[in-house]
Amino acid sequence: MIGAQLPALQVVIPLLAAPLCLLLYRPFATWLLTVVTSAATLVISTLLLTQVLDSGPIDYTFGGWAAPFGIAYRIDLVNAYVLLIVSAISTVVSVFARLSVAAEIEASNQGIFYTAWLLCLTGLLGIAITGDAFNLFVFLEISSLSSYVLIAMGQDRRALTASYQYLIMGTIGATFILIGVGLLYALTGTLNMADLAERLPAVADTRTARAGFAFLTVGIALKIALFPLHLWLPNAYAYAPSAVSAFLAATATKVAVYALLRFLFSVFGESFSLETMPLAHGLAVLGSVAVLFASLVAIFQHNIKRMLAYSSVAQIGYLTLGISFVSELGLSATILHLFNHALMKGALFLALGCIAWRIGSARLGDFQGLGYRMPWTMGVFLIGGLSLIGIPTTAGFISKWYLVLAALEKGWWPVLVVIVIGSLLAVVYIWRVVEIAYLGKRLEEAPSGEAPLSMLLPACLLALANIYFGIHTELSVGVAHEAAKALFGGL
Amino acid sequence: MMNSLPPGIIILVGALALPLLPRALRAVGALALPIISLAHLILLSDAVSLEVEFAGLSLIPVRVDRLSLIFGYIFHIAAILAALYALHVRNTVEHVTAMFYVGSAIGAVFAGDLVTLFLYWEITALSSVFLIFASRTERSYRAGIRYLIIQVGSGVLLLSGILMHYQDVGSLAFGQLIGAAGSLGDASLGVWLIFLAFGIKCAFPFLHNWLQDAYPQATVTGAVFLSAFTTKLAIYALARGFPGTDALIGIGVVMTLFPIFFAVIENDLRKVLCYSLNNQLGFMVVGIGIGSQMALNGAVAHAFVHILYKGLLFMSMGAVLYRTGTIRASDLGGLYRSMPWTTAFCIVGAMSISAFPLFSGFVAKSLTMSAVVEGYYVWTFVGLLIASAGVMEHSGIKIPYFAFFGQDSGIRCKEAPLHMCLAMGATAVLCITIGWLPGPLYALLPYPTAYEPYADLGHSITQLQLLLFAALAFAVLVRTGLYPPEKASITLDTDWLYRRLAPRWAKGILSSLERIRQSGVNAIHQTGRHLMRWVLHHYGAEGTLARAWPTGSMVLWVAILLGTSLILYYL
Secondary structure, three states: HHHHHHHHHHHHHHEEEEEEEEHHHHHHHHHHHHHHHHHHHHHEEEEEEHHHHHHEEEEEEEOOOOOOOOOOEEHHHHHHHHHHHHHHHHHHHHHHHHHHHHHHHHHHHHHHHHHHHHHHHHHHHHHHHHHHHHHHHHHHHHHHHHHHHHHHHHOOOHHHHHHHHHHHHHHHHHHHHHHHHHHHHHHHHHOOOOHHHHHHHHHHHHHHHHHHHEEEEEHHHHOOOOOOOOOOHHHHHOOOOOHHHHHHHHHHHHHHHHHHHHHHHHHOHHHHHHHOOOOOHHHHHHHHHHHHHHHHHHOOOOHHHHHHHHHHHHHHHHHHHHHHHHHHHHHHHHHHHHHHHHHHHHHHHHHHHHHHHHHHHEEEHHOOOOOHHHHHHHHHHHHHHHHHHHOOOOHHHHHHHHHHHHHHOOHHHHHHHHHHHHHHHHHHHHHHHHHHHHHHHOOOOOOOOOOOOOHHHHHOOOOOOHHHEEEEOOOHHHHHHHHHHHHHHOO | HHHHHHHHHHHHHHHHHHHHHHHHHHHHHHHHHHHHHHHHHHHHHOOEEEEEEEOEEEEEEOOOOOOHHHHHHHHHHHHHHHHHHHHOOOOHHHHHHHHHHHHHHHHOHHHHEHHHHHHHHHHHHHHHHHHHOOOOHHHHHHHHHHHHHHHHHHHHHHHHHEEEEEHHHOOEOOOOOOOOOOOOHEEEEEEEEEEEHHHHHHOOOOOHHHHHHHHHHOOOHHHHHHHHHHHHHHHHHHHHOOOHHHHHHHHHHHHHHHHHHHHHOOEEEHHHHHHHHHHHHHHHHHHHHHHHHHHHHHHHHHHHHHHHHHHHHHHHHHHHHHHHHOHHHHHHHOOOOOHHHHEEEEEEEEHHOOOOOOOOHHHHHHHHHHHHHHHHOOHHHHHHHHHHHHHHHHHHHHHHHHOOOOOOOOOOOOOOOOHHHHHHHHHHHHHHHHHHOOOHHHHOOOOOOOOOOOOOHHHHHHHHHHHHHHHHHHHHHHHOOOOOOOOOOOOOOOOOHHHHHHHHHHHHHHHHHHHHHHHHHHHHHHHHHHHHHHHHHHHHHOOOOOOOOHHHHHHHHHHHHHHHHHHHHHO
C-alpha cells in the first residue's frame, strides 16, 4: 500500500519537515530532523530505484487526475539514479553538518539554516522526480530560493554579494525556463512532458518552438553554470558555509544537468535538439573551453574552495562533452560522471570543511604541513583529488575512460586532447595542495589534530566510495548504461 | 580458491600489512612475502586463466602460460634474494615500496589483458621511485623525479596506445601485437605507441638515459631490486607483444655496442653496471627480434640468468658501498684483503656475465648466438661478438679489478654482513649450478628445446679465445701503463680518439653549440616570461577570467548567448 505512494512521499516528506524544522528551532533538534528526513528520502529513493530496475518506469498521478490534466510524476532509471545521488549526498553531508554549522553559523540562525536545507532538498528531489514541465519550474524556484539563503549564511561577508549575484542570475535562468515552458504551452496546450513529446514533432518547425527551445537551453545552461554563464558559481561555492558548498557542489548542478537531459532527449527528442538544432557542436565547443579555461584558472587560485569551484566548472565541461557526442556511450559517460563527480566533489569539500573547522581557513598558505597535522583529512582530500584527476581504481577514472571511449568512437580527436590536457591540469592544481600539505614547512604553533569523528567519518565514507566505485562498477556503470539507453529510446 | 588468486597479489596485500609488524620484524616479513607467494605460484596449475567483467570490458587479470611462468619464477627468486640482502634495512617505506614494486612486476607478467598490464606497469613506476628517493640526497631526489617523469610518460604512451589499439581491433587481450610479417611499417599508430612505451622501459638507444641516471642514485639495496624488475618486465612485454619484429634486431645490436664505451670510461662502478645492464638487454632484444623459437628461448633464458648475475654484481658493489661509503673506481682498490668473500662472489658474477663456459651466462648466450648463426645474420653476429668482448672488458674485468685488486687504496674494512654474504653466496651458487646443469632451466623455457650448450665444442673454444684475448689485451694495457687504474677513465684502443682528438674538435663544436644553445635558451626564457605574464593576466588569481564579475556583465553574457542561440536555431 505505502509502496504505491513512494513517489509522492519522496517529495512530501522533506517538504513537510521544513516548516516543522522552523517550529522546532533548537539547533540539535532541527539537525536531527534534517538527518532523519534525508535518511528517509534515501531509503525511498533506494526503494524506487530497485522498483524501477525490477519492473520498469513508475507513473504516479496526484489526486487521481489522469496524466495530461493533473500533475504526474514519472520515474524511470535516469531520475531514479539522480534521486539516489541527491538523497545520499544530503544524508552524508547533513550528518557532517552539525559541528561544521555550529562552528560557522550563529545558534539563532541554525533553525533557519536547516529549514532552508530541507527546502533545497525538496526542490532538488522535485526537479528530478516530476513529469510536468511547469512543476519542474516550481521546484527549481524552491531549490534556488532556499540555496540563496544557505549561501548567504557564510561567515565571510562576501557571501552576501555572492548570494545576491546568484539570486539575480538564478532568477534570470528560472525566468528563461518559465518563458520557454510558456512558449511550449502556447504551442501545444499541455505541460505534461510525455504529452509535450507527442505533440511537439508536429509543430517543431515553427519559430515559437525554436524560441522556446532557445530560452530553455540558455536558462538551464545558466543553472548548470556552463561556460560562460558560470560566473556566479565560484564565489557562491567559495563563500558559502562548508556543508553547503559540499551539498550544492555535489547535487545542484547535477540536477540541472538532469533537467537539460530531460528536455533535450525526452521532451524535444534527440533528433530535434541535437541534430536539427546545432546544439551538439555548441555544447562540444563550450564544454571544451570550460574544461581548459576553468582548470587553468583553478591552478592559480589561493583559496582552495574557490579552486574546487573552478574545477567544478571544468567538470561541467566534461558532462556537456558527453552529451555533445550524441551517442549512447557519450550519454552514459555523462550520467556516470554525474554520480562519480558527486562522490569526488563531496569528498573534497567535506575534507575542506574539516580543515576549515580546525584551522578556520581554506587558504593555501595555511595548509603548510597539514598532511602531518591532519593526516586522515588530508588522506580524504588526496583520494578525492586522485579521483578528480582520474587515476585508475578511483571512480574518476571510470568516467574519464567512458568519456574517452565515446570520443574515440566518434573520432573527435581534438576533444580527446582536451580531456587529456584537462586531466593534466587537474594534476597540477591538486599537486599544489599536496605539495604544500606534505612537503611544506611544518608550522610549530599551527593548530593541529583531526576534526571530530562526526565530521571525519562522512568524509572518509565518501573517499571510500570513490575507491569502491572505481573498482566495483556494476551499480554505477550498469545503471548509467541502462539510463542512457532509456533516454535514447524516448520517454 | 587458491587458484583464483592472482600471483603477486599476496605480496601487494602483504606489503600493506608490513607496517603493522614490529619494527625489527618488517625486514623478515618482506623476506617471507615472496617465499609465500612463490609457494602459491608453484601450486598454481598450468595454463590457468581468470576472466572478469570490469566496467563493461572483459579483462583477464591472470593468464598463466610458459612465458609468464618462467618470468614469474625468476622474479620471485630475485625478490627473495634481494629481500635477504636487505635484511639490515630499517626503513619501513623502503620495504613496503620494494614489495609493492615486486608484487606489481609479478602481477604484470601474468596480466592477460592490456588494461591490467597498464595498471601494474604504473604501480611499478610509482613504487620503485621510492627506492631512489630513499637515499635521501638532493641528487637522488632529482634523479628520482626525472626517473618518475620518464616512467610515467611511458605509462601515458602505453595507455594512449592501448586505447587506440582497442579502438582498432576491439579487443584488449595482450597477445602478439605485431603483424606476422614482423614489420613496424604497417603497424597501426596504437601499436607504435605501445612499442614506444615498452622501448622506454627497455632502455632502447636514445630512450635509455633514465637507467644510468637513476639506478646509481638508488640505495644499496634499492639498486639490487631495480636491476631485476623494470627492464626485464619490458623484455617480457616485448617477447609477448613483438616477437620477430625486424627492427628489434638493429635496435638490439646498437644497444649491445654503444654502452661499452661509456662503461669503460665511467668511474662510478654502479653506473658501469648500469651500462652493462643496457648492453645485456641488447642481447635479449636481438633474440626477440629474430623471433625463432630458439632465439626467443635464448632471450628468455638470458633474462633469467641475467637477473641472477646482474643482481649478484649489484649486490657485491652494494656491499662495497655499504662498507666503504664510496663506489668510485678511483677511490677503491685492493679490497680483496678486507672482503675476500665478496671478492669471490663478485668474480663469479663477473665470469657469468662474461659467459665463461660452465657459468650461467654461457648457457643462455650461446642459445641466442646459435639462433643468430642459424638465421645467417652475419653483421648481427659480428656485432654481438664485439659486444661480448666488451662485456668481458667492462663487467668481467673492470668491476672486480678496480674494486678489489688494482692499486691498493689503503681502505681496510670489515667483510660484508652475514645476510649479504648469504644472499650473494646463494646467487653465486645458482649461477654456477645453471652453468653446469642447464637442463632444468631449459625445461622451463617457453618452447621445447633439445639444445646442448657444450655439445658444440667449437663454440666453447671460440668463446674462451675471445675472453682470453680480451683479458690479455687488458693485461697488456695495464702493464704498459696505458690503462692507469687511478684515472679509471680510459678506453682500450680508441683511447687517443677520446682523450686527444675528440676534445680538440669537441671544444670548437661545443662552444658554437653552446652559443646556439644560449641564444635558444634566452629566446625560450623571453617567450616563457611573456606567456606566463599573459596567462597570469588572464587566468591568475586576480586575472580577467578569475575575478568576481559585476552582475551586469554576467547578464550581458546571458543575453549574448541567448541571441546567438536564437540566431543559430532560426537559421
